[in-house]
Amino acid sequence: MPPPFDFAPIWLTLRLATVTTLLLLLVGTPLAWWLARTRSWLKGPVGAAVALPLVLPPTVLGFYLLVFLGPQGPGGQLTQALGLGVLPFTFAGLVLGSTLYSLPFVVQPIQNAFEALGERPLEAAATLRAGPWDRFFSVAVPLARPGFLTAIVLGFAHTVGEFGVVLMIGGNIPGATRVLSVAIYDHVEAMEYAQAHWLAGGMLAFSFLVLLALYGPGKKILGDKS
Amino acid sequence: MSGISARFALALGEFRLDAAFDAPARGVTALFGHSGSGKTTLLRCLAGLERAPGSRLIVNGEIWQDENTFLPVHRRRLGYVFQEASLFPHLDVRRNLEFGWKRIPPAERRVGFDRAVELLGVGHLLERNPARLSGGERQRVAIARALLVSPDLLLMDEPLAALDLASKADILPYLERLHDDLSIPVLYVSHSPDEVARLADFMVLMEKGKSVASGALKDMLARLDLPLAHGDEAGVVIDTVAAEHDETYHLTRLEFAGGGISVARTPHPLGARVRLRIHARDVSLALERHGDTSILNVLPATVVEIADESPAQVMIRLDAAGVPLLARITRKSGALLGLRPGMKVFAQVKSVALLA
Numbered sequence: 001m002p003p004p005f006d007f008a009p010i011w012l013t014l015r016l017a018t019v020t021t022l023l024l025l026l027v028g029t030p031l032a033w034w035l036a037r038t039r040s041w042l043k044g045p046v047g048a049a050v051a052l053p054l055v056l057p058p059t060v061l062g063f064y065l066l067v068f069l070g071p072q073g074p075g076g077q078l079t080q081a082l083g084l085g086v087l088p089f090t091f092a093g094l095v096l097g098s099t100l101y102s103l104p105f106v107v108q109p110i111q112n113a114f115e116a117l118g119e120r121p122l123e124a125a126a127t128l129r130a131g132p133w134d135r136f137f138s139v140a141v142p143l144a145r146p147g148f149l150t151a152i153v154l155g156f157a158h159t160v161g162e163f164g165v166v167l168m169i170g171g172n173i174p175g176a177t178r179v180l181s182v183a184i185y186d187h188v189e190a191m192e193y194a195q196a197h198w199l200a201g202g203m204l205a206f207s208f209l210v211l212l213a214l215y216g217p218g219k220k221i222l223g224d225k226s
Numbered sequence: 227m228s229g230i231s232a233r234f235a236l237a238l239g240e241f242r243l244d245a246a247f248d249a250p251a252r253g254v255t256a257l258f259g260h261s262g263s264g265k266t267t268l269l270r271c272l273a274g275l276e277r278a279p280g281s282r283l284i285v286n287g288e289i290w291q292d293e294n295t296f297l298p299v300h301r302r303r304l305g306y307v308f309q310e311a312s313l314f315p316h317l318d319v320r321r322n323l324e325f326g327w328k329r330i331p332p333a334e335r336r337v338g339f340d341r342a343v344e345l346l347g348v349g350h351l352l353e354r355n356p357a358r359l360s361g362g363e364r365q366r367v368a369i370a371r372a373l374l375v376s377p378d379l380l381l382m383d384e385p386l387a388a389l390d391l392a393s394k395a396d397i398l399p400y401l402e403r404l405h406d407d408l409s410i411p412v413l414y415v416s417h418s419p420d421e422v423a424r425l426a427d428f429m430v431l432m433e434k435g436k437s438v439a440s441g442a443l444k445d446m447l448a449r450l451d452l453p454l455a456h457g458d459e460a461g462v463v464i465d466t467v468a469a470e471h472d473e474t475y476h477l478t479r480l481e482f483a484g485g486g487i488s489v490a491r492t493p494h495p496l497g498a499r500v501r502l503r504i505h506a507r508d509v510s511l512a513l514e515r516h517g518d519t520s521i522l523n524v525l526p527a528t529v530v531e532i533a534d535e536s537p538a539q540v541m542i543r544l545d546a547a548g549v550p551l552l553a554r555i556t557r558k559s560g561a562l563l564g565l566r567p568g569m570k571v572f573a574q575v576k577s578v579a580l581l582a
Contacts, residue, residue, distance in 0.1 A: 120312050123275055126299035127306035128326030129375055134300075138325075142316045 005198070008175050009183035016091070016179060017159040020098040021106075024155045025148075027099065028106040033136070035107065036114035051104045058101060062168025065097050069169070089171045094179070097169040098159045105154040113147025114140060150214065157210045161203070228286050230255075230379065230411065234271045236278035243267050243278070245437040247430045251286055254405055254412045256422040256443070259432030265415040266309075268432065269383050272413065273306050274299040285379050305372030305410075307382040311364035313356035319367050320352040326375035336376040337408070345407065346370040346400055362393030366400060373410070380412045386421060401425055406499070419454075423447075423463050423503050424581045448543050448550035450533040455552060456541060461505035462552055463581065468494040484546025485525045487578060501581040506541060506552035508576040513563055515572050523575040527551055529567050532560065544573055 035047055053061060069075040069087045076086050087093035117140060125135045141148070163181040170177030172186065180199055187196035228251035236243040243264045249255040257265045270276040272283060274290070274297060283290040290297045305326075313322050327339060343349045346366040356364060365385055372380060385401075386394045398421075404412070405425060416422050422429065422443070430440040431452060439452055447454055447462050454460065466480035466487065476491040480500050487502065494500055515524055527544035535541040540560045544551040551573055565571070 120308070120310075121314060123299070124306070124308065124312040124314070125325070126275070127273060127304065128371065129300050129329035130325075131298075131300050134329075139314060143314075145316075 005195070006183070009178055009180045009199070010202075012091075012175070012178065013160055013180040016094055016098060017156045019095050020102060020159045021152055021156045023095065023099050024102055024106040025152070028103060028151065028155075029110060032107045032110035033114055033140075035111045050107050053101045054104050058162060058164025059168055061101055062097060062165040065093075065100070065165070065169050069093060069096070088169050089173060089177060091176055094166060094170040094177055097165045098162060101162055101165045102155045102158045105158045106151040109147045109150040109154065110144060111147075113144035117143055153210055153214055157207065161207065230286075230413070231284045232272060232282070234268060234278050234281040234283070236267070236271060236276065236281070238267070241267070241435060243271070243435045245430075245432065245435070247437050247440040249411070249413070249428055249430065249440070251411050252409060253427035254414050254425050255428040255430060256426035257413060257415045257430050257432060258419075258422050258426075259417065261417055262434075263417075263432040264435035265417070265432050266383055267435075268437075269381050269413065269415050272379075273304055273381055274302055275306075288378075303375070303378040305375050305377035305380040307365075307368050307372050307380070307385045309384045310388050311356070311361075311368035313359075313364060313367060313371070315356055317356075318352070319348065319354050319356065319359070322356065322367060323348075323352075323371050323374055326371060330375055334376055335374075337373050339374065342370040342373045345373070345403060360393065361389050362396045365389060365393070365397060369400070369404075373404075373408070377410060380410050382412060382414045384415050384417070386416075386418075398424060419459055423461075424501070444550055448552050450531050450541060450543055455506075455543070456533075456535060458507060459505070460541065460552055460554070461503055461508075462550055464502045464504065464549055466500050466502055468492065468496050468498045468500055471496070482549060484527070484549040484551070487523045487525075487575065489578060489580060492580065503579040503581055504551065504575055505577075505579075506554040508578070509551065509553035510574045510576065511542070511553055511555060511559070511563065511565070512572045512574060519574065521574045521576060523578070525551070525573045525575065527571055527573045529565055529569045529571055531567060532565060544571070546573065 031050065035043060035050070066088055067073050069079065071080070071086050079085065079087055084092075087096060121139050121143060122135050125139045130138060161181065163185070166177070166179055167182055170179070172178050172182050180203060184196050184199045184203070187193070187199065230249040230251065232248075233246045234243055241264065245264065245268050257268060259265050267276060271278045271281065277296070280293060282292045289295050290302050314325065317325065323339070323343070327335065343352070346369055348363070348367050348370055351359060351363055351367065356367070359367065369385065386397060389397065402425065414425060426443045428441070429443045429446045431438045431446065431454065439446065439449070444463055446452065449455055464482050464484075466482040468478055469481040469486065470479040471491060472479065472488075477488045478490070478492045478494070480487045480489060480502065492500065525546045527546040529542060530545050531543040533541050535554060538556055539554055540557050542553045542555065542560070542565065544553060553573055
C-alpha cells in the first residue's frame with residue numbers, strides 16, 4: 001500500500017508562484033517604467049543588478065539572503081525590530097527570495113514593451129488632456145500588454161521551477177516551505193520513484209504548456225528577451 | 227485680452243530657437259519656413275511638449291507659461307495634430323475620438339461629437355481599427371480627435387506632409403471647412419507655399435530658428451523686404467466674393483475692395499467667399515486703360531515700392547484700394563514707363579488661380 005499522495009507541495013507552490021507574481025508586477029512595473037525612460041547614469045547599474053539572477057547560481061543568491069535576513073544580518077535585525085520575526089524558513093522568506101530571483105523575468109519584458117512604445121502615444125495622450133497617471137494606465141499599459149503577458153507567464157513559471165534559492169532560504173518544512181521541486185528531490189532521496197514521477201511528470205507537462213502558450217503556432221514570440 | 231502672444235528662446239545643442247510673435251485669436255496663422263527653420267520645435271514649445279525655461283506664452287489672456295508658471299501639456303486647452311496621425315492603435319476610431327472628449331467637463335464641450343465627425347467626414351469609420359485606415363482617413367480622424375477637446379488653440383504640425391498628393395487633395399477641403407466654420411484659432415506649421423496660400427490668414431516667417439517677420443498673409447506676401455515676394459512663385463492672395471455669374475460668356479465676377487476680377491464660371495453660389503492667387507509674373511502694367519487688349523482683368527492701382535529682382539527684372543508692389551498686388555516686369559519696361567512710387571497705373575492680370 002503506497003503512502004497517500006501528498007498534495008501539499010503542489011498547493012504551496014501554486015500559492016508561492018501566485019503571490020510572487022503579483023508582488024513582481026507591483027514592484028517590477030514601476031522599475032521597468034523607470035528603466036525604460038530614465039536618462040540617469042543609474043540606469044546601467046540598476047539594470048545590471050536586476051539582471052543578476054540570470055547569471056548567478058541560485059545558491060549564491062540564497063546564501064546571501066540567508067545571511068542578510070538571518071537573526072544577525074541587517075535585514076533580520078530590521079524585520080525583528082519591526083516585529084516581523086526572522087524571515088528565513090518561513091513562507092514570507094520564500095516569497096522574498098522568489099521575488100528577487102524572478103525579478104529580471106518580469107522587469108525585462110515589461111521594460112522592452114515600454115521602450116518600444118516611444119514618446120508619441122504619450123505625447124498625443126497629453127495633448128488630449130490625460131495627466132501622467134492617466135497616460136500610464138490608459139495608454140502605456142494597454143499598449144505594453146504583450147510584455148505584461150510574457151512577464152506574468154515567465155515570472156509564474158520561473159517561480160514554480162526554482163530550487164536552489166528555495167532550498168537555501170526556505171529549507172524543507174512540510175506545509176510551510178516544502179515546494180514541488182524540493183518535494184521531488186526528497187522523494188528521489190527516499191527512493192519513492194512513483195511519487196517522484198507523478199510530480200516530475202506534472203512539472204514537465206506544465207512547463208511545456210507554458211512555453212507552448214508563449215511560442216505556440218500563429219503567435220509571435222512575446223518578448224524580445226527573457 | 228484675446229490673441230496669442232509668444233516669446234520663446236531655447237537652445238538644443240547647435241540649434242537655437244529665438245521666436246516672438248503675436249497672432250490674432252481668429253483664423254489660421256501659418257508658421258512658415260524651410261525644413262530645419264525651427265517651426266516644429268516652436269510648435270512643440272507652444273504645446274508644452276518641449277520645455278523652454280524663461281519663455282512666455284499667453285493665450286486669450288491666460289498665462290500658459292512665463293518665468294514663474296509652466297502649465298503642463300494636459301492642462302493647456304489646446305488641440306494638437308502631429309505630422310503622422312498618431313492614433314492609439316489599441317482603440318478603434320470611435321474610442322480614439324472619445325479619448326480627449328471624455329476628459330473635458332461636459333460644460334466645456336463646445337464642439338459636439340456628431341459635429342466633429344460630420345465636419346471631417348469620418349462617420350463611416352467609427353468602428354474601424356486605425357491600422358485599417360488610409361493615410362488621409364487617419365489624419366482626418368486625428369484632426370477630429372483634436373477638435374473634440376474644444377481647444378482654445380489648435381496646433382497643426384504639417385498635417386499633410388506625410389500624405390501622398392491624392393490624400394492631400396482629399397484633406398484640404400476639410401481644412402478649409404474648419405477655417406470657415408469654426409472660430410478656433412489655428413497655428414499651422416508648413417513649408418508649402420501652396421498650403422499657406424490656401425489656408426492661412428496670418429503668417430509668422432521662420433528662418434534658422436528665428437521668427438523673421440509676422441503679419442497678415444496678404445501683406446506678408448507682398449513685402450519686398452522678405453524672400454516671399456521674390457522668385458518665380460511670388461504672388462499675392464486676395465479674398466473676394468462671388469458677385470455675378472455671366473451665363474452668356476460663362477464667366478464669374480469676383481469682387482474685392484480693389485475692383486473686380488472675371489474668371490471662368492465657378493460653381494460658387496453668389497456671395498460665397500473665394501480666395502484668389504495672383505502671381506507677380508502674370509501681372510503687367512500700363513499707364514492708361516487700353517480697350518484694345520484681350521486681357522479682361524485690369525485693376526487701377528498705385529505704385530508703392532520698386533525692388534530689384536534680377537539684372538533684367540524688377541518687382542513692383544502696388545496698392546489697389548488697400549489690397550496689395552505684386553507685378554514683375556523687365557527693368558527696361560520700368561524705365562520706359564518711368565515708374566516711381568506714387569504713380570497711378572493699371573495692373574493687367576493675365577491669369578489668376580482659384581484657391582477655394
